[in-house]
Amino acid sequence: MCLAIPGKIIELDREKQTATVDYGSGTKRKANVSLVSVKIGDYVLVHAGFAIQVLDEHEAQETLGLFRDLLSLEEGG
Amino acid sequence: MFSLRDKKLADDILFQIEKAQVHLRFMHVCGTHQDTLVKHGLDMVLQKRGVEIGQGPGCPVCVTTPKEIEEVLLLAQKGKTIATFGDMIRVPGVSSSLQQMKTEGCDVRTVYSIEDAVALAEKHKGKEVVFMAVGFETTAPTTASVLLRGPPSNFSVLCCHRLIPPALQAILEMGERKIDGFIEPGHVSTIIGTKPYEFISKDYRVPQVIAGFEPLDLLMGVWMLVRQVQQGKSEVENEYARAVKPEGNRKAQQILTQVFEPVDVKWRGFPLIPRSGLRLREQYESYDAGKKYEKDLGMLTEEEFPEPIGCLCGEVLRGLISSTQCPLFGRECTPETPVGPCMVSSEGNCQIQYRYKNK
Numbered sequence: 484m485c486l487a488i489p490g491k492i493i494e495l496d497r498e499k500q501t502a503t504v505d506y507g508s509g510t511k512r513k514a515n516v517s518l519v520s521v522k523i524g525d526y527v528l529v530h531a532g533f534a535i536q537v538l539d540e541h542e543a544q545e546t547l548g549l550f551r552d553l554l555s556l557e558e559g560g
Numbered sequence: 561m562f563s564l565r566d567k568k569l570a571d572d573i574l575f576q577i578e579k580a581q582v583h584l585r586f587m588h589v590c591g592t593h594q595d596t597l598v599k600h601g602l603d604m605v606l607q608k609r610g611v612e613i614g615q616g617p618g619c620p621v622c623v624t625t626p627k628e629i630e631e632v633l634l635l636a637q638k639g640k641t642i643a644t645f646g647d648m649i650r651v652p653g654v655s656s657s658l659q660q661m662k663t664e665g666c667d668v669r670t671v672y673s674i675e676d677a678v679a680l681a682e683k684h685k686g687k688e689v690v691f692m693a694v695g696f697e698t699t700a701p702t703t704a705s706v707l708l709r710g711p712p713s714n715f716s717v718l719c720c721h722r723l724i725p726p727a728l729q730a731i732l733e734m735g736e737r738k739i740d741g742f743i744e745p746g747h748v749s750t751i752i753g754t755k756p757y758e759f760i761s762k763d764y765r766v767p768q769v770i771a772g773f774e775p776l777d778l779l780m781g782v783w784m785l786v787r788q789v790q791q792g793k794s795e796v797e798n799e800y801a802r803a804v805k806p807e808g809n810r811k812a813q814q815i816l817t818q819v820f821e822p823v824d825v826k827w828r829g830f831p832l833i834p835r836s837g838l839r840l841r842e843q844y845e846s847y848d849a850g851k852k853y854e855k856d857l858g859m860l861t862e863e864e865f866p867e868p869i870g871c872l873c874g875e876v877l878r879g880l881i882s883s884t885q886c887p888l889f890g891r892e893c894t895p896e897t898p899v900g901p902c903m904v905s906s907e908g909n910c911q912i913q914y915r916y917k918n919k
Contacts, residue, residue, distance in 0.1 A: 485620075485698040485747040485907075486592055515675060517705045518812045528750060528803055531645075531695070532673025533702040535812065536750035536803055543802040550780055553787070554572050 487530040489538055492516075495523050504529055565775060573779045578609045580786050585738050586611060587731070587879050589618030589724060590745035591907020592773050598916045600775045611782055614909075617727050617877045618745060620694045620720075621647045621905040623827040626865035628720050629653040631857050632692050633661060635718070635849065638856055641667040641684070643677035644692035647905040652898060654865055674706050681715035690849045692718045698747045700838055701812035704819035707844050716849040719840060721820070724748050725756045726836035727827060732764045734830075737879050741767040741785035743778070746800040751816075753808025754796050761794040772800035819844055828867070828901065829874025873900035876909050883910040890918055 490504035493511070500517040504527065515533045527534035588594070594615040597603045606613055617623050633653045636642045642658060649658045649670055662668040667687070671677050674691055681689035693703045700721040707717070728742060744757055749770045757768050767788035771781030781799045788795060798804055818841075825837030840848045850857060867874060871893070872886040883889050883902065893899040895911055902908035 485590060485696060485745060487698070487747045487750070515673075515702070515705065517709075518701050518809060518815070520811065528747070530698050530747060531702050532675055533705065535698060535701070535747070536805075536809055539802050539805075546799075546802055549799075549801075550569060550573075550776070553780075553783070554569075554576060 485530065487528040487535060489526055489528055490514075492521055492523055492525050492527060492534075495521065502527075502534065504534070570776055570779055573776070573783050574605060574609060577606070577611060577779075577783055577786055580610075580790060582610045582786055582789065584611050584740040584786065584789060586613045586741045586743060586782065586785055587616045587737075587739050588613065588743035588745070588771075589616045589727065590743075590748075591615070591619045591905065591909075591912070592747075593618070593743060593745065593771070593778060594907070594909055594912050596773055596775055596778055598912050602775060602778060606782060611786065613743070613782065614879050614882065615876075616731055616879045617827055617830065618724075619877075619902065619905050619907040619909070620696055620699070620722065621645075621651060622873060622877060622901040622908045623722060623727075623829075624648075624651065624694055624720050624901065625826050625828050626653065626867060627826075627860060628718070630860050630865050631850075632658065632690070632718055634856060634860065635690050635853060636661045636666040636668055638853070639667075639688075640853075641669065641680065641687045641689045642692060643669045643671045643680060643689060645672075645694065646670045647907070648692055648694055650898065650904045651901045652868065652904075674702050678706055678711045678715055681712050685712065685714060687714060689715050690718055691715070692720060694720045696722055696724050696745070696748050697751045697816075698745075700820065701751060701809075701816050704815045707819050707840070707847055708815060711847070713846065716847050716852050717840070718849040719820075719838060721838040722825065722827065723822065723836050723838065725752075725760070726833050727830070728757075728760055729764075730827075730830060730833045730836070731878065732760070732766065734878070739766060739879075740789055741769070743781045743785070744768050744770040744796075746770060746772045746777075746803060749798075749800065749804045749808070751809045751812045753804065754798055754806045755808075757796045761796055765794045767794045767797075769797045770800050770804050772803065827877070829877040868899050871900035873902045873910075876902050883913040884917070886910070890914060
């Protein structure tokens with residue numbers, strides 16, 4: 484139910500608050516963007532036809548760093 | 561290249577958990593978490609390393625009450641067009657289900673989004689379209705957004721939205737099960753952020769980690785909880801920072817507050833949980849199916865509709881038993897012949913157990 488799928492915004496209609504989201508493998512679908520502030524090229528999480536959050540690429544990379552840090556911290560001490 | 565399915569990293573995390581030599585019981589409240597845990601066998605792998613992790617009341621379809629099911633069935637019977645998400649259609653009520661009523665000629669539609677339900681109302685002005693709105697904080701803003709836009713007057717909402725933090729508190733207050741930590745739902749948290757969980761850690765001294773949905777996210781979430789326990793901490797940590805900002809989604813929060821107000825509601829298997837539901841504010845009352853059809857719905861009272869006989873969905877939702885401990889599991893109750901909602905919903909614990917472990 485709370486499933487949300489990540490996709491990339493490839494078209495944006497600010498007036499209608501809709502966007503075309505590319506989910507990869509040729510799957511494209513319209514989504515409502517009234518809950519987020521977005522621009523073309525942003526990656527968003529889409530739930531029940533609505534973009535609910537913009538994904539942070541920098542944080543995604545940091546996740547790995549966080550994992551490694553926590554583990555090596557533990558190994559070290 | 562970083563992959564959230566990196567086997568080596570998973571092994572490293574499991575090694576650390578094993579080395580910690582703990583005996584802990586954690587709870588999560590999300591069907592998607594349960595799906596990842598069971599599908600990849602993480603529940604068993606963790607159990608072997610001293611961590612038991614199970615699902616609480618984290619399935620919006622499952623926690624709808626028998627009375628809410630009867631309400632929507634009654635509206636279907638009275639000739640309204642009912643639109644809702646797929647799983648809801650199959651949840652059995654006392655005498656029927658929406659799916660059954662559809663075969664008997666009632667107008668029941670499965671929709672992917674509330675917008676599809678509004679489109680139905682726009683297209684068929686002569687029909688009264690009722691959207692049964694289930695879902696937690698992730699879904700409620702989509703309902704709010706649509707109502708702010710002013711849908712047609714033949715559209716209304718049977719509001720069954722519920723809030724996660726009050727349910728966590730209810731579980732702890734009931735004290736039926738030892739809980740050493742909560743894995744918090746990632747997508748609910750994209751909306752509400754980290755703050756609404758803080759009182760749980762502060763008042764009940766329970767560690768919490770917001771986690772994503774890849775196997776590594778969950779393993780890491782568990783490890784972060786183990787570390788908090790070892791260090792005697794109880795904080796709200798965020799493993800899913802790529803999607804969850806500490807402040808959440810302010811725009812969504814703002815429209816939630818604009819359209820809804822909190823209300824005390826029952827959850828299946830639970831007593832009344834204070835301020836755990838959402839009700840439409842007065843200025844949106846004309847879209848409230850509960851008010852619009854008050855005369856019909858007023859006939860129904862909570863007491864008339866007990867849980868199905870023998871069904872232990874309540875115990876499953878409170879995390880007291882695993883689905884396989886229910887005597888009906890896999891016998892009278894299967895996804896083809898569900899007795900309770902936890903076997904209907906793809907997010908329900910029973911359905912997930914059946915799907916992956918009963919092959």
